[in-house]
Amino acid sequence: MAAQIPIASAEAALSLTLAVVASSPGPLLLLDGELNIVAVSGSFAEAFNIDAAGAPGKPLSDLGGGEWAVPQLRALLEATISGAATIDAYEMDLTRQGRLTRCLVIHAERLTYLDLENPRLLVAVTDVTASRADAKARDEALRQNLVLLQEVRHRVANSLQIIASVLLQNAKKTQSDETRGHLRDAHQRVMSVAALERQLAGSGEPNVELHAYFTALCESIAASMIGDHDQLSLVVTGSLGVVEARVCTSMGLIVTELVINALKHAFPNGRVGKIVVDCVVQGPNWTLSISDDGVGMPADPSQIRVGLGTSIVQALARQLEASVETSSCHPGTRVAITHTRIALVEGDADRVEAATGVARPAA
Template identity: 70%
Template sequence: MAAQPPAYSEEAALSLTMAVVASSPGPLLMLDGALNIIAASASFSETFEIDAATAQGRPLSTLGAGEWNAPQLRSLLDAAISGAAKIEAYEMDLRRPGERTRRLVIHAQRLVYLDLENLRLLMAVCDVTDARANEKLKDDVLQQNLVLLQEVRHRVANSLQIIASVLLQNARRTQSDETRGHLRDAHHRVMSIAALERQLSGSGDGQVELHSYFTDLCASIAASMIGDPNEISLTVTGGGGVVDARVSVSLGLIVTELVINALKHAFPEHRRGSITVDCEFRGPNWTLSVTDDGVGLPMDPADVHAGLGTSIVEALARQQQATVEIEGAHPGTRVSITHTQIALVGGDEGAEGEAAAGRPSAESGA
């Protein structure tokens, strides 16, 4: 015949419970239905300088100098003891005379056990004062670095504009048409980076909104290359998107090269026309295009020669894992840079979305 387990008295069970609470490595209290202290852990007594022996049987609100007598805490504990709520992470400031304010996180839960008439509440306290202070210090340092970075970018933009001005002055002074063309091209490339730096100095988070960036960039190109705005217009369309600085550098240089190329070749003999820069985003996929309504592509493909600008565009497109397509716009020419990210289809219905979500988007330069 199997031996019967020994019958434990209520006093023995309560003694065991109190011993468990008292030995808890973290600050812990056991409260009764009236929020009187049944047991306190040694760590609670040490952390908050409370005598566990004299605290037993006292209301929580009378501990110390009354710093635990917080009406909102009392209301939450009453709700928890009634079973109406469970306190998972209530934060409060504990203010004691002569001591620094401490930030506490309170966890409290009603205990459900056989003795339903005697209500018990287990309350754990976590002191996060130092953790919060470290977080604030880190945030303050991050903000200071952000301000410094914005200032550096602002100064870089100013320096680039000075360099661009020197290049333009030299282009005007030189007698060589070839040298003048090279200096003007260098000027526009420098100005595209300067426009980007100004965007970054204003964004504050290293993200660039492409529509406004392209608008500023094209305005700079138009001011230096288009003598009569009524003769050739340069506009920016499309919803654009937000990308990080690394991607925007490549896209800005692509736009610069394509617009300069169109201005050089699409409108000979003071022909009137227009150039449109368009950028559309569809999730992680995007298409950047520059379209003109000029003379169009040569009829004979042998007459098409790839210059420095074309080589730069192709290299930048490869860097972004994008493709370059040149086609007739009837009239004119359209050059499209397309980045396509294809999600892998897995074995279940949600695999495609998960595959897409797991890959870097255009913002990361994929």
């Protein structure tokens, strides 16, 4: 049996509660167990054009022009008044005829006090219409900027392909073998950047998946520089990994330089062979390698030439804060570019995977 509350004490408590609600600077409603209005704050009445004096005693569903008669809101309030739930942040649209729809966040809690036979529900209302509109405007601006960026990248890729085509046409027309070689190399450098811009334009993402990019890039190089694919092959291996576009640009140019160098020097006199582009990614660390099974490096170090391609690779590696290591494969040559941000020891690969969400390459 519920405890009996002295009438004077109950009336004093209710009077104090009503005074607190009425003077609240934020929109508040006090409801009884039947979801009838006990009191509304002045700020609520002003915000929603409600007659504060005439509201008490009315059902919540009759408030205003009936716009508060939302079945889901009523169900949530009934669950709260019964003690089965608490409304922490229920978002709803308040639709009023002839007026702007407003986005509201509702908080409701059953008041705990001694008069158990007369439960009360305190409802706080926050109008988030303006903030939601601002967020929507920001999202729309971001979407439009993304579309614009994709269009710019698409046009840049088209322009680069036109430039590459002009270079290739000039290479075919020139009588100088040396000039022809330089033009073909320039063509491939431009195409490596064009391939990246086209992939960025298609994905709409600021980052690049390396395996897909290197595959497209090597297909382009093979199509223009390998005449007999049964004699020479160019393959891409390695794990899936994602890097920023600026990093990918440098990595793509490195691949282009080293693959071109291998095609020029590793397979003389019609030698059959294969070039492998491999990239292993472990969190923020990665190793990019280009290896071939060709004739290998000269035994005499004095015969090793440092050409433009080598200088470009070294400069790009420095920009990436990576190291370059060239080694013999017996047969062939391997050039590895390694970027290490976190030093890994035994068992660290699992922690990097957990922290970054990037899976380790398969063994």
